[in-house]
Amino acid sequence: MNRVTLSCTALLFAVFTASAETKSDFDVFANLDTGPGNVTATASGRIIMSQHQFYQPQYTVVEYKDRTLLPFPNWEMSAADSTAPLKLDSVLGIRSDSNGVVWMLDNGMRSGVTPKLVGWNTKTNKLQRLIYLPAPIAPKDAFVNDFALDTIHNHAFISDPAGGINAALIVVNLSTGAARRVLQGHYSVVPENVDLLIDNVPIQVKTPAGELVRPHIGVNPITEDLANEWVYFGPMHGLSLYRIRAADLINASLSAEELAGRVERYSDKPISDGISIDRNNNIYLGDLANNAIGVIDPTRKYRQLAQCPRLSWVDSFSFGAGGQLYAVVNRLHRSATLNGGDNQAKPPYFLLKVKALAAGLPGR
Template sequence: MLPIEKYFGKLELVYSFYGAMPTGVSVSETGRIFVCFPKWGDDVRFTVAEIVEGQLQPYPNLETNLLNPLNITMSFISVQSVFADGRGTLWVLDTAAPNFSEPIKGGAKLVAIDLNTNTIRKVYTFAEDAVLPTTYLNDVRFDFRVGKSGFAYITDSSSKGPGAIIVVNLENGNAFRRLNGANSTSPDPYFLPKVEGKILMNRNTDGSTSPFRLASDGIAISPDGKIIFFCPLTSRHLYSISTEALRDSTIPDFNLRYHVQYWGEKGASDGMITDAKGNVYAGDYENDSIRKILPNGIMETIAHDPRILWPDTFSIGPDRYLYVIVNQLHRQARFHYGKDLRQKPYSLLRIKIDELPAPTF
């Protein structure tokens, strides 16, 4: 027998998805697990769910998951990300952009759900200068130690327009774009993604092709809330910036780029998360791997496994496990001339890291 590639990292299967393709996962401080399913062409019966006794249940209920054209602010359209903040709230990020369309007017929103009552507590919508016609809201992180009610930081991973980090003042809902179109939030024009040994690009049903380009996607926040780590989806680079500079609207966007720090290559990542010690965890979708980046910049691979077929979103549970959604995103029909190469089930996996999630308060 010839030598073969070595795989490592003790992954455990948490849940298998036989229906729609999931993207987001978040584990609450009490161990509840929430997932979301954006409307990318699959039959999505509910876009947010909780895994309860081995079953998917629409969350907070089915009615909220049914688009109500008469009340789009109180119904979910197409949710890309969910985030349990560690203090009793599940935050739901609704792109309002099914199939990557232009966001439905007034539909893009950040929704706070009380985990004790399972009811919507607050909805933040966005002005047209924050969510552009090209915007695709992707992921969100929080810090409740600044301002009266805290701040949220959202990545815009647009494929057609400028990438950005959208800063939201949770006291008054004021939202503004930062690093709009900056190199650090933009796709790397020289990056050629290769997954499962093949070049990943848009391959259309008419035979035409184009490069796969997505802007800022992965985002993580340091345990003290002072640094945001972020990365474009089509790039191998990791960047950071101080949250104080992001929030300071007196710094013009043109000058804000000088506050960005470059951390080097970490592999091409979708989601990222930080633990309580400041370690950053990031997927490497080109190499079926999960990386850990220490605060001093040293990088190690904690899992390399053929089952890690596109590691999407990460979450750290109170059980000190790192949870990851694996969803075969690269096998979607849009990359293969209209032929869907995904094989069910999609997976929610976990690996023991013996660290707690970074606090938000």
Template structure:
């Protein structure tokens, strides 16, 4: 089994990570339990964090006049695609109410670290109660696919060139939490102080290397789904026809992140097991397991094929542990899937 190597430790709760083709590493810190000073950062060689793309984009706070249109509000994911890093901002601090005009997908050109495009999401795509979670891009970079893990799960399809987006499979069983699934951590049901369990809709997301198949599942669920991306891009299909195109892949773990490696290997983060597992057909094996992987969250692949994974420590946050400090320490790790 591969060993897990610590890359960086953070004083705040990390979720997303992405590694570019030339080895630059970016992370993000959502505003879940605290008003972070840095939402998106580049990880420097000395372990320090450089606000990205600059300090001004990171200057929004819960109580100031910074415009949510051109500042990070509550960033959930960072994803490198070619010569760009894309930042997904659901703009819902504490995964609660949306900040008006905040939901967006922003492209930052790595050459010059400049904002190149902003795709804004209106209420038709990101309604109140939504929480846009993760994003994948077609190989040609023309289409983005997003999961919504909010109270009413869905997928979002973005035409990158036009900057238009559509909300699909809204309320479909494949994008909803499963009623009979609970999250168990350290042998006990994970619940909030008022007794509510951990309930998250469509979250985990992966795209096949050829761009023809999209995979997803609810975090609070064990059923993995897929669909041909040609169906998602076909705007002539109505809701019923699109629903018929959804296929069940099989049963798996309670997972947060999915990743299809450049080699074609399929990895999933198993949050209840402090592990990353690999799926081959209907067979799943543990790729790496370590007690330090407290809620393995997001994965990314480096240019050398190494896998990076964040440990977001969601179970250690004030959401589920009222005695916890609002600032939740977290970490970034890497492992070599070849062993």
């Protein structure tokens, strides 16, 4: 897993500011033998990745260190705490906070276990928090996927595309563990009737009966600005990004109708997976259909920053300790799950470094 420069000629797009012209660039920070899920970076500089369950990984979470993937957390080092090792089943969403806690969202789908949100303290190397998400908070068809971490309000906001029509956000109080399912079935979270085609090949899922269907996935991308004021989200299969104030999401006194009325359409977006945001409110995302990285700037305009065949399903973004922006490439459209049962995905997969337009918050 070496760091190599990524070369794609004529694929960088100029970005103009009031005073100067800058370019957004990226390179491959590491070649990976297994398909990553999401990535986060701690304030101390550690890089933690989930491993995508579609590829049946041995470890669902790993740390990239010294060009090697190491299982995370290191349960053996925590043995002195007399805490029985916690089994992680299918982690995708992963974020870290300023206190050194890495939060892992385990959807439990590989083993059919109850979804949970797990906080691991990297400073003490101990379990910080364990919050289960039983039904009806996470229904039988839940696919708790990604989340935004709000350390000011001490809440997590989870995206659950579920079965599409019942997609929703889940609001979790990190202090009490209390959780609420909100905006279920709202137009801002349910998928639009748009197909995803990559390299002219449609994303298809094979049903138990052998039929090939084109899935439409609900709310997935989600992030929050650095002021912890606005939560941005939208359906993966959707061409709109929405936002709502964090204060409204955590206000349990609002009725479902009142909360729905607080949702704003923010901007256009392409079909996309994970997103992140910098201190200037530039929102970064993978433009899946076009093998590209894009940005929604503060004027609410979307544009591509870079396009390249190697940007083959850019899944997740996270800022690091030095203001750099990490991203992962996992080629999910070539996995058996999304390629009609035919696995065409092959390593290397990538951990990228993206030259962001502004610095961001480590872990977000």
